[in-house]
Amino acid sequence: MAALAAGTTAATAAPDPAVKTTNPITSSFADTFADPSIIQGRDGYWYAYATSDPLVANGPFGLMHMARTKDFGSWEYLGTVFTDATKPAWAAPGSFFWAPDIRYFGGRYVMYFTVTDTTANAGGDPAIGVATAPTPTGPWTATDGPVVAPRSDGNGGFLGTIDPALLTAADGKRYLYYGGFNGGISVTELSPDGLHSVGTPTQVTIGDRYEGSYVVYRDGWYYFMGSSMNCCAGPSTGYSVFAGRSRSPRGPFLDKDGVALTDSHVGGTTVITQNGNKWIGPGHHAFITDAAGQDHIVYHAIDRGTPWLTNPLGVNRRPMLIDRIDWIDGWPRTRAGLGPSEGPVPAPTTGSGLGIDSTDPAGGLVGAGRQPGDALGGPTASISGAAQTRQSAPGGSLRVEADVLLGGSFSTVLGNEVVATVSGGKVTVVAGHRTASAALPADFDRSQWNKLSVQVSGTTVSARVNDAGLGDVYAEAQLAVPGLKLRAAPVRWLGSAEVDNLTVRPVAEPVRRMADVPRTGELLAGDDFSSDLGDEWSWVRQDANAVVADGKLSWPLENADMVGSGNNAGLLFHQTPAGNSWIAETKLHLDLGADDVRNYQQAGMIVYLNDDDFARLGSVSIWKTRQTEYGRELVARPSDGATTYGAAAIGRSASTLWMRIAYSKNAAGENVYRAGTSVDGKNWTWGASWVLPAGQTPKLGLYAHGEFTGANPAPVATFDYLRFYESK
Template sequence: MPSKRLLAAALTLVAVAAGTTAAQAAPDPVVKTTNPITSSFADTFADPSIIQGRDGYWYAYATSDPLVANGPFGLMHLARTKDFSSWEYLGTVFNDQTKPKWAAPGSFFWAPDIRYFDGKYVMYFTVTDTLANPGGDPAIGVATAPTPAGPWTATDGPVVTPKPDGNGGYYGTIDPAMLTAADGKRYLYYGGFYGGISVTELSPDGMHAVGTPTQVTIGDRYEGSYVVYRDGWYYFMGSSMNCCAGPTTGYSVFAGRSRSPKGPFLDADGAALTDSRVGGTTVITQNGNKWIGPGHHAFMTDAAGQDHIIYHAIDRGTPWLTDPFGINRRPMLIDKIDWIDGWPRTRAGLGPSEGPVPAPVTGSALGIDSTDPAGGLVGATRLPGDAVGGASAKIAGAAQTRQAAPGGSLRVEADVRLGGSFTTVLGNQVVARVAGNQLTLVAGRRTTSVKLPADFDRTQWNKLSVQVTESSVTARLNDAGLGDVYAEAQLPGLRLAAAPVRWVGSAEVDNLTVRSVAKPVTKPADVPRTGKVLAGDDFDGSLGSGWSWVRKDDKAVVADGKLSWPLENADLVGTGNNAGLLLHDAPAGDKWIAETKLHLDTGQGDVRNYQQAGMIAYLSDNDFARLGNVSIWKTRQTEYGRELVARPSDGATSYGAAAIGRSAQVGS
């Protein structure tokens, strides 16, 4: 019965105001964008992060590479867009006068992570070298600004200090990513291949690490972390392998999830990201088009509720910003994220897009100017706002949209500064109410409530969204719509009736958008399937005429239905080219699948660099692709590697790899 009472009370308070109409605006034209989205002002825009400012612009930030060939490195870059089709470059985050005073001369500034909380914009970033130990002791810095364009003021010291490795060096304290979690605490994820990724709690103001860090990934596998909260899960995502191997880069992003922001994070198969046989469910990897090495990403959700991944990648045809083996050309790309069986997959598993695709949905329907919303509402008062966000709308009592929202699905989102209680009503069927220390959601005859953190500050700008689909109804309060959460309430879905969107209570509202929800994709993209057997060998006799050797190894024996081949102290990467190869003629045509059953006992948890075995597609010692199980320090990974000549002038080769999948358990 409490759900009926709350629903009735809310609807009584928001009876239709005079002067409204049921008229609905025509659908907006679909805006298209084509990767790379930063091509209008930059050739490279690596390690991107993104946030929507209260002025309605989306601001993107990048690491300190030169934007163009022979350009200056800069001190991290920023640009902005309203529609993801056209961009404006705004310059660098720091200059020589404003950069952190504790950074050593010549230090680089990498991987900015942008957030908004407590009334200010907060940026975390990597400082590659500090004055405390000049020579390479990376640390995490933090700076604040009143607007997303700056000016940025760095703190007097790192938020996470360099971590000695005990051998005279320092672990990789790099690649920060902040998260505000449902417990009201702020967490910072940081680290990379050397030492693994850890999470530390931050002080409430986000300026200092507190407590003891928790390691959430094994070393030698992940960097570039980003964490989002969805449907009761914290999803950790990290990039794997070498970001910057030019035309052979195999960088990719993988995910694990946990009920706790501290982990443990497990992949879709239940494997932990801390295991020696390291887990990770693919979020994005190369797909055979021109884009390779997609990774070091951020997340955003558009006005239609569609999630997107923002990342850098390399065009295999123009991989270098400078001469071969110099700076890699890593522009910024964007693609949609589909949630398949509870896991984030880029374009349902298709990976990076190459041609025109729909851009993220921005702005509002129903004739609402999202950055000056009062004009699209009845019962709201226009406030002049401030230099950060411009005009806003004051709701005190009751207000509603001038036009009716369409039936079916709907997403209503706004930056809100709450006064007393504040209620949003959609289609006369869904009520989301913030009152006291609770977020209460009513959908039809169902109701649920969740508590807000004890120190939740309703007087600051926060993000409030209410989304209704036939599968679920969700109300959420968070910092900035970047996967963070103060409270999220969910109920089973329903189909809305067409009606104005209504509000009751007291709040200041900005960046108001009302949109139909993007149609979700819930099935994975098709993958190649095996057909009839074209050729093969069960090794039940001697090798047939289809086999040939390159550097024959007499220790390889065919007997008892298997090929037994002891490990060699040899390799095929680089200039050594002393590994033996047993080759079989490939079938005719360019569409075939090769497979074999392989057993290599690499153990677990110890260092066995770089024991490996697998299959190879071979043209020459300097042009091949290989797939195998490999021991990389304490990890055991399935690696797809590629070597080719990257500098024809002297025959210098480039080798890169992607770690796709997990090695099978020995004996399985």
């Protein structure tokens, strides 16, 4: 390899922490921008797409929306994806278009989307459509039929064929994930052009739990992520995102506890959930990776203070938000588990250091020619032989990324000691006398623009070739090099390629530790049910079938409920400790079986102001799943007293389940209740928070009811204790 002349001293600073963004990031042009997906175009802009809700109060429904940004602070609205003249001819009149998923491969932009009603059948028969375009803004040309057709449920209706998400996997195949609560999520292989489904689909989640899927490849794992519970219950929306992972794009996907997402007692590792600030219902997301190698989650959420787009009970107001993703112990966590941000946070790193204009990179390189490029991408840098940056890159962790049109062999050299090469049908990294390689698919198309990233993060070296930097992969070579210390030096390239959107940046400092969670301290109060209920207990609608015996409270489930107008269930309350923070805990035994319908048998803890304002944490049967539901009911419309009920999910369910609710007050004096669950009483999964009004003192206690279909006699909920601890 011929050496080039040394560059100037390192002049690249780390990403500027003064560049901030504040949620919601779409506030400058829209009140709602739901189910977002996002991609960096060849012109360097980031393009975002959203479902067909009206953008603003009392506005018209669109045919999916488009917007773009360079810095995630300033946005430009670009109109709708389709017009009435260009929308798919096979969509029924009045059909909605939901959940666009944007990709780039084969030299064109490809968008998958939900069509809620087709001309093929009477009534709602959702299907997945696909359209292509030469640019991120269109014109979009829909195919003449769905890529996934409506699916019969066998009972005269149709399964939820919604919410598509594409993945290009390391086997060179394209996979489309789709589906929702009615029927579960499945994955099907697509034809190489991405326009037709082929083969037999594989179901990857149980029904009644997940929708809004998104899959990324990282460190040899495919991470499936899906949104759970209800997206759109206004101020009681508890939507959240959970993950499982697999070595295969077809699964099975297991969560951190080793539980499959197809298990009746389903779990899922929390990616994002609400934290007690103003944002509730964070979900239906996409992923991006910025120029510093930092992953971000793009999602919608609801401001609990302004949940509706129109009144009365209009469209849910779901703007687009963005936050940092931290990979901790092999799992994606939003802000290390803190969840949605409310104030200013560092924006994604965009553009390049080293004096490089990423969209016209030739000027920042020595030895590269400048090509006019095309109308889509603009001018490019042409490398034939050798080229290098005019300035030296700093030592330590570094990321180099570019859109590349590969000629022959092409190598990226960092610090004169790390070499990443795409050649001979494989990707190879060499560092510290170590080598790792990964094969490119046999049909990998070098004649099209692809994304190439080379990164040194600490002592780990990786090189990945993929479609568009959205978590997909054609090949990734990764190497651990103990003691590696990358030196400051120009970045060099050897071989033949055309390069665009070139960025050179120090790698973002990874966060490796989860944020603190509530922990129990001194025992403050409680009852182990060693004797009859004392004066610290009180009832609302006392149930005489609940008895204390043998050191337990045994309570047959009432055929009753608390949701809506059915306020006929008994509730048992215990006095709560004084002070602004404590943790309540109970241990519950409730056998709900598996795989059959027992709607909605449940028991657990309840935080209660009145019959129309409460939060309920329970082990519950929801159709064929067994879930831990943390529900919330409140008056959604004070004008007429109408209530709304929604829920979040926390951890997995089990016949014996420990539950905690941690109480605190926020800066506004509101009452915040965060829930946690455990299947062994030792390892806790902490999840969503619900906020009840300031200036009031909610009660806390136990419940056992369900308004259920099923067992006779009724299942019995057995509580071992209810205790209150100091919160540490």
